Amino acid sequence: xxxxxxxxxxxxxxxxxxxxxxxxxxxxxxxxxxxxxxxxxxxxxxxxxxxxxxxxxxxxxxxxxxxxxxxxxxxxxxxxxxxxxxxxxxxxxxxxxxxxxxxxxxxxxxxxxxxxxxxxxxxxxxxxxxxxxxxxxxxxxxxxxxxxxxxxxxxxxxxxxxxxxxxxxxxxxxxxxxxxxxxxxxxxxxxxxxxxxxxxxxxxxxxxxxxxxxxxxxxxxxxxxxxxxxxxxxxxxxxxxxxxxxxxxxxxxxxxxxxxxxxxxxxxxxxxxxxxxxxxxxxxxxxxxxxxxxxxxxxxxxx
Amino acid sequence: xxxxxxxxxxxxxxxxxxxxxxxxxxxxxxxxxxxxxxxxxxxxxxxxxxxxxxxxxxxxxxxxxxxxxxxxxxxxxxxxxxxxxxxxxxxxxxxxxxxxxxxxxxxxxxxxxxxxxxxxxxxxxxxxxxxxxxxxxxxxxxxxxxxxxxxxxxxxxxxxxxxxxxxxxxxxxxxxxxxxxxxxxxxxxxxxxxxxxxxxxxxxxxxxxxxxxxxxxxxxxxxxxxxxxxxxxxxxxxxxxxxxxxxxxxxxxxxxxxxxxxxxxxxxxxxxxxxxxxxxxxxxxxxxxxxxxxxxxxxxxxxxxxxxxxxxxxxxxxxxxxxx
Amino acid sequence: xxxxxxxxxxxxxxxxxxxxxxxxxxxxxxxxxxxxxxxxxxxxxxxxxxxxxxxxxxxxxxxxxxxxxxxxxxxxxxxxxxxxxxxxxxxxxxxxxxxxxxxxxxxxxxxxxxxxxxxxxxxxxxxxxxxxxxxxxxxxxxxxxxxxxxxxxxxxxxxxxxxxxxxxxxxxxxxxxxxxxxxxxxxxxxxxxxxxxxxxxxxxxxxxxxxxxxxxxxxxxxxxxxxxxxxxxxxxxxxxxxxxxxxxxxxxxxxxxxxxxxxxxxxxxxxxxxxxxxxxxxxxxxxxxxxxxxxxxxxxxxxxxxxxxxxxxxxxxxxxxxxxxx
Numbered sequence: 005x006x007x008x009x010x011x012x013x014x015x016x017x018x019x020x021x022x023x024x025x026x027x028x029x030x031x032x033x034x035x036x037x038x039x040x041x042x043x044x045x046x047x048x049x050x051x052x053x054x055x056x057x058x059x060x061x062x063x064x065x066x067x068x069x070x071x072x073x074x075x076x077x078x079x080x081x082x083x084x085x086x087x088x089x090x091x092x093x094x095x096x097x098x099x100x101x102x103x104x105x106x107x108x109x110x111x112x113x114x115x116x117x118x119x120x121x122x123x124x125x126x127x128x129x130x131x132x133x134x135x136x137x138x139x140x141x142x143x144x145x146x147x148x149x150x151x152x153x154x155x156x157x158x159x160x161x162x163x164x165x166x167x168x169x170x171x172x173x174x175x176x177x178x179x180x181x182x183x184x185x186x187x188x189x190x191x192x193x194x195x196x197x198x199x200x201x202x203x204x205x206x207x208x209x210x211x212x213x214x215x216x217x218x219x220x221x222x223x224x225x226x227x228x229x230x231x232x233x234x235x236x237x238x239x240x241x242x243x244x245x246x247x248x249x250x251x252x253x254x255x256x257x258x259x260x261x262x263x264x265x266x267x268x269x270x271x272x273x274x275x276x277x278x279x280x281x282x283x284x285x286x287x288x289x290x291x292x293x294x295x296x297x298x299x300x301x302x303x304x305x306x307x
Numbered sequence: 308x309x310x311x312x313x314x315x316x317x318x319x320x321x322x323x324x325x326x327x328x329x330x331x332x333x334x335x336x337x338x339x340x341x342x343x344x345x346x347x348x349x350x351x352x353x354x355x356x357x358x359x360x361x362x363x364x365x366x367x368x369x370x371x372x373x374x375x376x377x378x379x380x381x382x383x384x385x386x387x388x389x390x391x392x393x394x395x396x397x398x399x400x401x402x403x404x405x406x407x408x409x410x411x412x413x414x415x416x417x418x419x420x421x422x423x424x425x426x427x428x429x430x431x432x433x434x435x436x437x438x439x440x441x442x443x444x445x446x447x448x449x450x451x452x453x454x455x456x457x458x459x460x461x462x463x464x465x466x467x468x469x470x471x472x473x474x475x476x477x478x479x480x481x482x483x484x485x486x487x488x489x490x491x492x493x494x495x496x497x498x499x500x501x502x503x504x505x506x507x508x509x510x511x512x513x514x515x516x517x518x519x520x521x522x523x524x525x526x527x528x529x530x531x532x533x534x535x536x537x538x539x540x541x542x543x544x545x546x547x548x549x550x551x552x553x554x555x556x557x558x559x560x561x562x563x564x565x566x567x568x569x570x571x572x573x574x575x576x577x578x579x580x581x582x583x584x585x586x587x588x589x590x591x592x593x594x595x596x597x598x599x600x601x602x603x604x605x606x607x608x609x610x611x612x613x614x615x616x617x618x619x620x621x622x623x624x625x626x627x628x629x630x631x
Numbered sequence: 632x633x634x635x636x637x638x639x640x641x642x643x644x645x646x647x648x649x650x651x652x653x654x655x656x657x658x659x660x661x662x663x664x665x666x667x668x669x670x671x672x673x674x675x676x677x678x679x680x681x682x683x684x685x686x687x688x689x690x691x692x693x694x695x696x697x698x699x700x701x702x703x704x705x706x707x708x709x710x711x712x713x714x715x716x717x718x719x720x721x722x723x724x725x726x727x728x729x730x731x732x733x734x735x736x737x738x739x740x741x742x743x744x745x746x747x748x749x750x751x752x753x754x755x756x757x758x759x760x761x762x763x764x765x766x767x768x769x770x771x772x773x774x775x776x777x778x779x780x781x782x783x784x785x786x787x788x789x790x791x792x793x794x795x796x797x798x799x800x801x802x803x804x805x806x807x808x809x810x811x812x813x814x815x816x817x818x819x820x821x822x823x824x825x826x827x828x829x830x831x832x833x834x835x836x837x838x839x840x841x842x843x844x845x846x847x848x849x850x851x852x853x854x855x856x857x858x859x860x861x862x863x864x865x866x867x868x869x870x871x872x873x874x875x876x877x878x879x880x881x882x883x884x885x886x887x888x889x890x891x892x893x894x895x896x897x898x899x900x901x902x903x904x905x906x907x908x909x910x911x912x913x914x915x916x917x918x919x920x921x922x923x924x925x926x927x928x929x930x931x932x933x934x935x936x937x938x939x940x941x942x943x944x945x946x947x948x949x950x951x952x953x954x955x956x957x
Contacts, residue, residue: 034440146322149559151566151567153566153567153570154569157584157585158600161588161591161596162333234447241449242450242451242570245573246570246573246585247585258451261451261455265455268455268458268463269470273459277456277459280455280456283449283452284447284448284449284452287447287448288447526733526735526737528689529734529735531720532687532721532725532726532728533720533751534722536751543743544736544739547736548736548737
């Protein structure tokens with residue numbers, strides 16, 4: 005620094021918004037841990053058919069004599085059952101791995117569809133304004149004032165069980181969260197000068213919406229989306245526990261827990277307990293990530 | 308204020324009407340009620356007589372009007388299973404659900420507000436971080452699983468509390484209540500805590516976020532510049548501002564609590580409305596489903612109305628807009 | 632001789648953020664005597680508001696007073712226990728904030744917010760406190776104070792709210808008022824009224840006043856002395872007329888040149904080139920040198936505060952001496 009010119013002081017280190025986002029996110033060890041755990045869980049779910057000790061739904065691999073073995077016992081088929089077996093002699097670890105597949109598929113799938121539906125409608129409401137806006141928001145308000153669990157129960161009562169029906173039910177009860185979030189942000193962003201400028205340039209509407217408006221609505225959408233995936237997984241588990249969710253042929257974690265309920269009172273805790281732990285860890289991990297995302301992406305908490 | 312009230316009442320009536328239509332379409336238009344209502348052995352003539360008697364030969368909008376007319380007179384059909392008026396079945400079980408929900412709400416406020424206040428005032432204290440981690444758990448834990456764990460620990464392993472049922476009840480005002488007997492309270496502890504976990508977390512988070520936001524506001528700094536004690540600033544200036552969102556949400560959540568008691572009641576075999584509706588769904592007892600839905604909608608609309616009014620009493624700005 | 636109402640000596644208030652230390656106030660000294668008005672002038676981010684908060688002990692984490700003394704009637708406020716500081720705040724030292732829309736609590740009635748201030752410092756009955764509040768509202772020119780006391784802040788206009796805030800500041804007839812741009816958010820006519828009242832008050836009651844502003848024209852009519860802040864430091868101070876007529880520091884000159892004025896019509900407005908430096912990594916030496924037309928090698932050394940003429944201090948190696956000689 006021998007320069008003595010009156011030029012500008014040494015330029016501060018350039019930091020892209022994304023790099024800054026990553027470093028702020030990583031500031032929370034808890035959130036990083038959550039992300040890591042979630043990555044492991046997702047990998048287990050995807051790879052279940054290859055890494056599970058048995059295919060829990062291939063009846064040929066099961067031996068009814070292995071029913072309700074305690075964790076750590078070795079069954080007649082020679083498999084060491086780390087987490088015990090259920091009443092059918094099914095290895096719980098394998099059942100949990102397969103259960104995770106269903107749970108994650110239903111949770112993430114319905115959250116993504118709900119996000120697409122909700123964000124589109126929210127954007128439409130914000131951009132069209134007027135009657136379209138008030139019509140959409142009236143439905144959103146009605147939907148949000150009605151508890152998710154009840155609406156989902158009713159839909160499933162009418163449609164019947166099944167993976168697809170569960171997804172439909174969750175989408176119906178969750179799209180409104182996305183719609184409200186996107187509309188709120190889009191309304192604020194709409195009044196910003198850069199949108200006015202884009203409109204003055206006579207850019208096509210779809211371009212304004214997708215290139216200008218949507219990217220600015222993404223941060224809150226990401227936060228809501230993360231939380232909603234966790235909610236969707238929990239909701240699916242609850243519905244399955246109540247006997248209204250996925251069918252017995254494709255059990256999710258919730259159904260596994262439900263199956264173990266009757267044995268719990270007689271002290272055979274593991275049939276319910278371990279699927280519950282898996283469910284819990286999954287949801288907590290997602291929520292930890294979502295929580296930190298909210299703190300990082302919320303401009304109001306910035307100093 | 309009168310105009311404000313009137314407008315809200317009209318809106319509420321509109322919502323009830325809209326929901327009745329939805330419920331009607333959902334329950335009566337999907338699937339054939341004749342299949343359920345009339346015994347399969349009935350011959351063609353009997354069927355037709357029954358269809359006429361039930362008004363099922365009328366166009367759908369006439370059927371709806373009949374349904375609406377009956378509903379207004381408190382007739383929501385008879386349960387197939389219990390052969391009793393569906394509405395009475397539900398009202399019989401309502402006190403059990405209500406006392407559970409009220410217990411959970413009180414627990415949520417009593418536990419959640421102080422913890423949230425502390426976490427908001429000392430966001431970096433280890434205890435505050437512990438509270439917040441706990442609240443994430445409270446949000447994350449699926450209600451039914453916590454219920455199972457409570458039963459496993461306190462009923463099966465330790466044997467401290469009864470696992471299911473309502474216990475001994477006392478009849479007051481023609482309704483049976485558990486919270487007035489020792490046995491009833493023992494039965495209520497686990498379900499009520501189970502049901503309130505989510506709300507405790509919610510109250511903690513709302514309070515904390517509200518406190519943190521309020522502490523950055525100029526009016527708090529000005530209050531400090533006036534030389535007020537920290538206690539007064541916290542309990543009057545900050546607290547009154549966060550009470551508004553907390554009361555709103557907790558009030559609105561009361562409906563949610565009643566709805567979520569479906570899960571808690573199933574886990575603990577608590578004989579309330581929620582247990583009834585799950586049983587009814589499983590045997591497709593449609594009149595009970597309809598009656599339950601209409602009762603819930605009515606409750607929700609009432610809760611929203613009460614919250615709105617309370618809100619306007621707490622926040623002078625809303626009160627004034629309502630006047631104008 | 633009794634000590635001046637306020638004497639700030641080498642005050643340093645730093646913010647210890649994750650990104651580094653921000654020296655928001657760095658070696659600031661000034662004195663305000665009884666009944667006098669000090670204009671504290673600077674751009675946003677120059678540290679003038681933080682200086683005000685430091686005096687009242689209202690600097691929040693991650694900021695804290697890192698050095699210096701704040702002598703209020705001879706008593707050092709730095710390191711004073713919270714309870715003792717609280718007895719002074721709102722009582723002997725009052726503050727008025729910039730944005731009147733934000734300073735009053737929206738959910739509390741005006742009377743609540745005034746009575747609590749009275750009762751925080753004096754054991755008086757509610758009725759007596761209400762009487763005092765009523766008088767204070769009358770004093771700042773609010774009509775029908777009885778009725779207004781029962782109102783909520785949102786029922787007042789911005790100017791009225793600022794009057795209420797001023798009335799609250801006056802409740803205990805303080806010895807020192809720190810006013811942080813109290814008229815910036817207001818209409819010009821209202822601003823004029825408030826300025827006139829402030830001046831009258833100081834002259835009558837002997838209250839010392841620190842008027843924080845970025846607006847030189849406000850200071851010109853109101854203040855006795857002026858201190859110009861730049862990047863956390865006072866760069867020039869002295870009696871207001873002398874400083875405005877013959878500024879020593881190039882920054883002060885630039886500020887004066889940026890004010891549109893009637894007698895220089897037709898001439899292009901001069902502006903200070905460049906931008907205020909980031910407070911996070913201030914260059915060593917004079918913080919203004921990057922924008923200064925007179926900067927040279929020696930300016931990379933931190934310039935000391937020096938008295939260039941009686942009562943005229945400036946933090947510059949070669950001030951505009953021509954003006955002094957004239």
